[in-house]
Amino acid sequence: MIVLGIESSCDETAAALVDQDRRLHANLVLSQFEEHRPFGGVVPEIAARSHLEHLDGLIAEAMRQAGIDFSQLSGVAATCGPGLIGGLMVGAVTGKAIAAVHGLPFIAVNHLEGHALTARLTDDLPFPFLLLLVSGGHCQLLAVEGVGQYRRLGGTVDDAIGEAFDKTAKLLGLGYPGGPAVEATAKDGDPARFSLPRPMLGRPGCDFSFSGLKTAVRHIADSLDYPLSDEDKADLAAAFQRAVGEVLVDRCRHALDRFKELTGQDGPLVVAGGVAANQALRQSLEGLAAERSIRLVAPPPKLCTDNAAVIAWAGLERLRLGANDPLDTPARPRWPLDQLTPPAGNLEKTDP
Numbered sequence: 001m002i003v004l005g006i007e008s009s010c011d012e013t014a015a016a017l018v019d020q021d022r023r024l025h026a027n028l029v030l031s032q033f034e035e036h037r038p039f040g041g042v043v044p045e046i047a048a049r050s051h052l053e054h055l056d057g058l059i060a061e062a063m064r065q066a067g068i069d070f071s072q073l074s075g076v077a078a079t080c081g082p083g084l085i086g087g088l089m090v091g092a093v094t095g096k097a098i099a100a101v102h103g104l105p106f107i108a109v110n111h112l113e114g115h116a117l118t119a120r121l122t123d124d125l126p127f128p129f130l131l132l133l134v135s136g137g138h139c140q141l142l143a144v145e146g147v148g149q150y151r152r153l154g155g156t157v158d159d160a161i162g163e164a165f166d167k168t169a170k171l172l173g174l175g176y177p178g179g180p181a182v183e184a185t186a187k188d189g190d191p192a193r194f195s196l197p198r199p200m201l202g203r204p205g206c207d208f209s210f211s212g213l214k215t216a217v218r219h220i221a222d223s224l225d226y227p228l229s230d231e232d233k234a235d236l237a238a239a240f241q242r243a244v245g246e247v248l249v250d251r252c253r254h255a256l257d258r259f260k261e262l263t264g265q266d267g268p269l270v271v272a273g274g275v276a277a278n279q280a281l282r283q284s285l286e287g288l289a290a291e292r293s294i295r296l297v298a299p300p301p302k303l304c305t306d307n308a309a310v311i312a313w314a315g316l317e318r319l320r321l322g323a324n325d326p327l328d329t330p331a332r333p334r335w336p337l338d339q340l341t342p343p344a345g346n347l348e349k350t351d352p
């Protein structure tokens with residue numbers, strides 16, 4: 001089995017080929033950072049036009065690198081949501097057209113399921129596992145029981161975690177994309193100079209909140225001399241990152257207890273999504289894993305941030321359970337993970 005994956009839900013155009021032995025035959029990502037940078041964030045219309053301009057060429061190059069033609073594919077998987085509707089439509093229509101012309105199954109992949117199943121691509125991880133999904137638009141804890149089987153344990157009540165990183169970066173004048181800039185700036189900072197709140201820390205349950213943290217960063221920045229010195233920026237970024245790390249660990253601790261009640265298992269804990277590329281946060285979670293004597297699976301950063309390999313993989317996991325989505329499957333801007341179901345006819349737990 002070999003599946004072509006297409007990703008175009010936000011500001012990365014991506015095409016990849018992945019087989020059932022978890023081999024990546026091609027994994028191409030074209031970031032649109034330069035196109036959006038003058039605007040300080042993603043402009044949906046620019047994103048959609050850029051996907052349209054580049055996707056065909058990128059798919060052709062991925063096929064060339066893999067050394068196969070379309071007739072050798074087992075299926076075509078494209079992200080159909082959640083995300084920016086214009087970009088989603090470009091990727092979905094392209095995938096459907098390739099599937100229709102070559103008589104292949106089409107798999108409409110939920111972008112979040114791509115992140116959720118990454119640890120099975122990278123580490124061959126069996127179900128169930130606890131997932132901390134941290135991306136630009138989401139921050140959730142889920143018990144992952146099978147393909148299409150997600151039980152939401154908690155999520156953010158306001159901002160997504162990536163959004164908090166991006167807004168903090170903007171506030172500190174670090175530019176776009178914000179997450180990697182905050183991480184790089186924090187490296188030289190003293191996390192103890194400024195005291196920031198730890199929203200939700202110690203509260204029952206598994207929910208998150210980031211808007212108060214962002215506001216606290218703004219208040220501190222406003223109280224300092226303008227423009228902020230490099231030292232101020234580094235110290236604030238470090239304080240922000242430490243606060244986020246402590247909150248994530250606290251929420252995951254609660255979620256691990258809940259996961260144990262649900263499954264009888266102590267772990268493993270998987271972290272995925274763009275923010276999972278952050279080394280400081282990964283270290284905080286490593287600390288928790290050591291404390292609980294459980295395994296932490298954190299995929300390589302390149303497979304945490306948006307890419308099509310994880311979309312191809314999620315498509316392949318669905319395909320081998322019999323998925324073949326109709327060509328009128330819509331692209332959807334909103335598509336919660338816990339609304340997914342396993343492919344029809346496969347309602348059993350999906351792991352051997």
Ligand code: KG4
Pocket residue numbers: 010134135136137138161162163165166177178179180183273274275276277278279304305306
């Ligand atoms: O998963 P992703 O690539 O796209 C979405 O599905 O949203 O996540 C993008 C988010 C952005 O908010 C970006 O700033 C953040 O992930 N991010 C990071 C890092 N790399 C990307 N946040 C913190 N540290 C990083 N190294």
Ligand code: ZN
Pocket residue numbers: 111115135136273274305306
């Ligand atoms: Zn993503």
